[in-house]
Amino acid sequence: MNSFNYGVEHLSIGKVIDIASGKLKGTINKEAAEGIHRSWREVEKIVHAQKPVYGINTGFGPLCDTSISEKDTSLLQSNILKSHSVGVGKPIPQETAKLMLITKVQALAQGYSGISPKTLERVIWHIDNDVIPVVPEKGSVGASGDLAPLAHLFLPLIGLGEVFAGNEKQPAGQVLKEHNLQALILGPKEGLALINGTQFILAFAIKAVERLNNALNVADLIGAMSLEGLMGSSRPFDARLHAIRPYKGTKYVAQRLASLLNGSAINGAHINCNRVQDPYSIRCMPQVHGASRNAWLHLKELTEIELNSVTDNPVVFSAENTISGGNFHGQPLALPLDYATVAAAELGNIADRRCYLMSEGRYGLPKLLTNGAGLNSGLMIPQYTTAALVTENKTFCFPASADSVPTSLGQEDHVSMGSISGRKLHMVLDNLEYIQAIELLYASQALDFRRPLLSTPVIEACHQLVRKQVPFIDEDRIFSEDINQLHQLITSGEFEAIAKEAAKQHHINLNNDDEFGIY
Structure with missing residues (x-):
């Protein structure tokens, strides 16, 4: 070992x-x-x-x-x-x-x-x-x-x-x-x-960096599937556009989406259509997902500094030289944890909008993504769940670090509340993973309505994985079972692993930059 x-x-x-x-x-x-x-x-x-x-x-x-x-x-x-x-x-x-x-x-x-x-x-x-x-x-x-x-x-x-x-x-x-x-x-x-x-705050930050990294990668994959289901344009992901507003996260997401969609038969089938612009939840994925990636980068950087720091007090340099300082204070992690909480919540917010968009019956998709709407409710109610989870996440976005209650008879008169920041972020991530499972349910169903046209190898591999677990919806059933199956695919890492393997086999660059990894 x-x-x-x-x-x-x-x-x-x-x-x-x-x-x-x-x-x-x-x-x-x-x-x-x-x-x-x-x-x-x-x-x-x-x-x-x-x-x-x-x-x-x-x-x-x-x-x-x-x-x-x-x-x-x-x-x-x-x-x-x-x-x-x-x-x-x-x-x-x-x-x-x-x-x-x-x-x-x-x-x-x-x-x-x-x-x-x-x-x-x-x-x-x-x-x-x-x-x-x-x-x-x-x-x-x-x-x-x-x-x-x-x-x-x-x-x-x-x-x-x-x-x-x-x-x-x-x-x-x-x-x-x-x-x-x-x-x-x-x-x-x-x-x-x-x-x-700060090891309690730090442990929650470590797991948050890992979980949010997975959620960000999954957001791009499912977002690309949703775009294909909605017959959206890949033009907004052109590298030239993002070179003139060069945020790291935005450029990274745009490159991933462009690679995921390059060569898609679905995308090619509507290249000369009269649709001028897509709704923001499709068109602005680089800007929104990318902003969340920027927040993730900030959290990752500060978490690694904390991982290799001495947070004791007093610090003993020698018997003659000890310093009582404040290296134990959690504020350096509390602020980025609160920032990352908003970033995670926003991934869920935009995913909910895409679910709603796919259920409206626009762009050649049937209303509620079912051919038998009326007798069957189809995918009406799963979006209620995303709406509830998105709203719950908003209530978790108040920054714990914005508050301080003096303790220790006033000796410790400013505290970070970073432990609460760390726990709240994981509550948001819990909800986000379910929102993503529901978007995956919608996106997979929407893609089926584009047959016989196919998307790209990575998106098709993701779709095939879904269909091994969750069959096409032709009549109402207990959708919570489908949601839980897809949630397991996402949280286990299997969904992202399939995408990576397909990308490797077909020499598709998903921009696996070390800066956006955890090692």
Whole structure:
């Protein structure tokens, strides 16, 4: 198995997902081990010198002026894990909690946090053995780090809390005993180092970058299918048009759409028609999908910076040089997460408009995409669902980062609420994936009404995949079953994979630029 060296190598979004899935193994090499050990020894020097340093021999938050004796510095660290474990709500997904563990190791292994090698080894044991702590979804304000979720994440180190082992929720202490492991006794600063940081926000950002990337790619594919079903024009995707307004995302989408449609018999059949312009939801896909891609690029860039950053406080450069700063503050990710939420919602918004357009009975398509409209409602009501999901997404678009509620008796008087930004984005993505499944239902049906004309190899491969799961609609049936089948095709990655394979076989350039990837 390929390995990744925590703390000394650059961690990409693709790599962290590969570590979580077991495709890549994270290790501590000699260089990282030396830095970790050095930082740990510097904290011990601070304790012995009895020099007041926040969180090592002082209380926390508004108790920062309260001195802690040398003999109580260890108890202080276990107390912080217990007292800060105040999360509520459902557990976050196991993969997300695992990403929190991995990203915390990457931050601590850089050698500025005073963590002991033994503690870091135990965290890595949890990752390697898929013993994943139970972390409630709510309770972080996203500054001072994600205190509550991180406290729950690391309770198992001291034998407390719960873990998922074999997909079953079990007491952490019991699982440790089964593996002949003892609960750890944390040293000075270790509890604070574990719970200070943005790893909850970051884990949600990592998954959002992956999911939104898939949704963006799928949006172009389904949008091209819808265009063909509506007999729209490919002229708006001409490279010359986008060279004179050269946003990265817009140019990228235009090139993909032009490649997807090049050589289509459907497109060629109406090249001299008297339709001057298509509606915006067809014509402006490069501008709308492209704007969402620009937001995705911004989120990806900042997420990768955070992945390779130290978000602890205080930061230990040496026993004589510690800095109490604000690297734990979640604002750098909160803002782009809110921006990406709007970007994801807009993909759903424009997809709903295309569904509506295909159901109107225009451009040679039958009303509601059925030949027997009247006795059969056809594809009338699935668009109600897209309308409901689009509206629900709009309610999630208020930026959590626009608000701040002071905490810690005013010591922490501005917080990011980035944890809420991260969770909200995934709610929007959940809805978007269903909207895309419904558009795929409409687009596939519309394409069938263009037979015997065929589209391009990629679009035909996508259509064939759909028809293996969902037959042509000639009379009413329970459409939720079709929607769920198509949703599975999209979220599993199978739909995009088929498109990529067809593009490869037929030498079609879908513009697989590294900048728009996750590695």
